[in-house]
Amino acid sequence: MFEKYWDERAQLFPLEATAQGDNRYNDLLPNDGTQAYREAQRQFFQQYLDELKKFDRAKLSTVDQVSYDIFRYEMQMRLEGLKQLSWMMPFSQFNGLPISLAQYGAGTGNQPFKTTQDYDNWLGRVRAYPVWADTAISNMRRGMRAGVVLPRPLVEKMLPQLQAMVTADASKSIFYGPVTKFPAAVSAADQQRLTAAYQQAISQQVVPTYQKLHDFLKNEYLPKARTTTGISAVPGGEGMYRYAVKYWTTTDRTPDQIYQTGLAEVKRIRQEMEKIKNEVGFKGDLQAFFTYLNTDPKFMPFKTPEEVLNVYRGIQARIDPNLKKMFGRVPKTGFEVRQTEAFRAATASAQYNRGLPDGSRPGIFYVPIVDATKYNVTRGMDALFLHEAIPGHHYQISLQQENTALPKFRRFNGYSAFSEGWALYVESLGQDLGVYTDPYQRMGALNTEMHRAIRLVVDVGMHHKGMTREQAIQYMRENRSIDEQGATAEIERYMAMPGQALSYKTGQMHILGLRSKYQKQLGPKFKLSAFHDELLANAAMPLAIAEKTMDAWAARQR
Incomplete structure (x- = not known):
C-alpha cells in the first residue's frame, strides 16, 4: 500500500517528484489552484486513510506500526489542510511557484537538463505556467472579495521579484541558463531546435506571465492588500493559525x-x-x-x-x-x-x-x-x-x-x-x-x-x-x-x-529533552553517537511518534 501510495502521489505532486529524483512527470505542472485539483487531493488522501484502516495495527511488525502511525497522521493532517482558505493566497515574496519555477528553470536546481528529453520536458512545464498564473489571479480576486488577502508590505516585495523576470532579450533571462550549457548528449540539430524553442517560450510564455502577475498585483491587488499583520485578521484566520x-x-x-x-x-x-x-x-x-x-x-x-x-x-x-x-x-x-x-x-x-x-x-x-x-x-x-x-x-x-x-x-x-x-x-x-x-x-x-x-x-x-x-x-x-x-x-x-x-x-527542545531523559535512564550505558544514529535512522516524524520510537530504543539499551 505504501509503495502504491508513493507511486501515485508523484503524479499529483510532480514538482516534488522531480526534487526527489523521480523523473517520470518532469513535463507536468498541475494547475494546483483549481477546485478540481483540491478535490482530487481530498479523494486521494481519504482513499488511503480508508485503506489504512483495513489493516490490524496490532498484527504489524514494530517498524510497520511506526509507519502506520506516521501515515495515519499524515493523511489526517493533509485532509484538514485542504479545508483551509490558503488557496486564496497562492504565492508570496517567500514561497510559491513564481519563485520556485525560476529555481527549477535556471538549470542549476532540481530540474535535470542532461538529455534532449530533459530539455523538452521543461518546455512542457513552461507551457502550463500561463494557465497556472490565470488561476492564481482568479483565486486572489476571490480572496479580495472575501477579505483573505496578503499584507501590503509583502505585496510590495513581490513586485520587484516578478519584474526581475521580465526581460526584452530572452538570452538575458534566468530561464535561458540551460541553453548556455548544452551537454554533449544533445545533438547539434536538437541544440538548434531547442535554442529557438527556449527563446520563444521565454518571450511568449514566461516573460508575459511574470509581467501579467506583476501588473495584476500592482494595479488591482496592492490597493486591496491588508494593512493588518497577522493571519487572524482575515475571515477564518484564527482557525487557519491553529x-x-x-x-x-x-x-x-x-x-x-x-x-x-x-x-x-x-x-x-x-x-x-x-x-x-x-x-x-x-x-x-x-x-x-x-x-x-x-x-x-x-x-x-x-x-x-x-x-x-x-x-x-x-x-x-x-x-x-x-x-x-x-x-x-x-x-x-x-x-x-x-x-x-x-x-x-x-x-x-x-x-x-x-x-x-x-x-x-x-x-x-x-x-x-x-x-x-x-x-x-x-x-x-x-x-x-x-x-x-x-x-x-x-x-x-x-x-x-x-x-x-x-x-x-x-x-x-x-x-x-x-x-x-x-x-x-x-x-x-x-x-x-x-x-x-x-x-x-x-x-x-x-x-x-x-x-x-x-x-x-x-x-x-x-x-x-x-x-x-x-x-x-x-x-x-x-x-x-x-x-x-x-x-x-x-x-x-x-x-x-x-x-x-x-x-x-x-523540535530542538524536544530532542534536548529526550537526550537528557535517556542520559538519566541509561547512565554509563548512554552513548551519544548511538542516540544520534537511532534518531536519524528512523527518519523525520511527528515528535510524539519520535519519542515513542526512541523510548523503545532506550528500553533495548537497558
Whole structure:
C-alpha cells in the first residue's frame, strides 16, 4: 500500500517528484489552484486513510506500526489542510511557484537538463505556467472579495521579484541558463531546435506571465492588500493559525503555551549574552553591544562572495575529525556550498537543498550574499553551517533518503519540527565539534538560538495576539544582533508562512529533552553517537511518534 501510495502521489505532486529524483512527470505542472485539483487531493488522501484502516495495527511488525502511525497522521493532517482558505493566497515574496519555477528553470536546481528529453520536458512545464498564473489571479480576486488577502508590505516585495523576470532579450533571462550549457548528449540539430524553442517560450510564455502577475498585483491587488499583520485578521484566520501551529510543530501545544516558552527562552539566552558581553570587556548595555557587533568594520572582513563561501568550506574541514566521535553513520550523498541566486538573494534566508541518494545531485547549502563587504562574521557562521549543512540538514535528510529499509513516504517526507528541531539541536554541539572557540563565535551561536526563541514570541504575537509588523521587527532587534534589513526580511517571512517559524525551537527542545531523559535512564550505558544514529535512522516524524520510537530504543539499551 505504501509503495502504491508513493507511486501515485508523484503524479499529483510532480514538482516534488522531480526534487526527489523521480523523473517520470518532469513535463507536468498541475494547475494546483483549481477546485478540481483540491478535490482530487481530498479523494486521494481519504482513499488511503480508508485503506489504512483495513489493516490490524496490532498484527504489524514494530517498524510497520511506526509507519502506520506516521501515515495515519499524515493523511489526517493533509485532509484538514485542504479545508483551509490558503488557496486564496497562492504565492508570496517567500514561497510559491513564481519563485520556485525560476529555481527549477535556471538549470542549476532540481530540474535535470542532461538529455534532449530533459530539455523538452521543461518546455512542457513552461507551457502550463500561463494557465497556472490565470488561476492564481482568479483565486486572489476571490480572496479580495472575501477579505483573505496578503499584507501590503509583502505585496510590495513581490513586485520587484516578478519584474526581475521580465526581460526584452530572452538570452538575458534566468530561464535561458540551460541553453548556455548544452551537454554533449544533445545533438547539434536538437541544440538548434531547442535554442529557438527556449527563446520563444521565454518571450511568449514566461516573460508575459511574470509581467501579467506583476501588473495584476500592482494595479488591482496592492490597493486591496491588508494593512493588518497577522493571519487572524482575515475571515477564518484564527482557525487557519491553529491548524498552522499543529501542522508545523506536530504537537497539540496552544499558541499561548508556545508564546510563554518563547518569553522564557529569550530571557535565558539574554543572560548568556550578558555573560559574553562582560567576558570581552564591553562597557555599554546589551543593545549597544549588538550595535557594536553589527557595525564595527572588523566584523566585516570580506571583499568578495567567494571569501564568504570559503569560510563556510573551512568550517567543514575543522569539524570533520570530531564528527566521527558523534556519528556512527555518515551520508554517502555529496555536498556543496553555493551562493544564492541573485534574483532571490535579498529576501532569501540561508537554506539547504536536498541531494539525491543515487549521487546524481549533491546536497547544496545556499548562502545569500547581497553585499560581501557587509557580510558579518558575528552572525553565527559556524552555527549556521552546523544547522543548514553538516551535521544538520545534510546528515538528517541524506541519511533518511539513503535508508532503503524504510518505505518511500518516510524516506522522502519531512516534518519541519523534526528536521528543523534536529538542525537547531546540532548547533548546541558546536564546542564538542571544535568550533565556537572564541567569545564572538559563541555570541554568534547564541544569536542564532536567540533568533529561534524570538520566533516563538513574534509568530504567535503577530498571528494570535495582535502584534504589528513594526513591533515584531523592533522586538527582534531589541533581543539579538541583526540589522534593519535582516530583521524586516525575517518578520515578513513569518507573515507569509504563519506557524512555520515555531517548528525550530519546539523540535530542538524536544530532542534536548529526550537526550537528557535517556542520559538519566541509561547512565554509563548512554552513548551519544548511538542516540544520534537511532534518531536519524528512523527518519523525520511527528515528535510524539519520535519519542515513542526512541523510548523503545532506550528500553533495548537497558
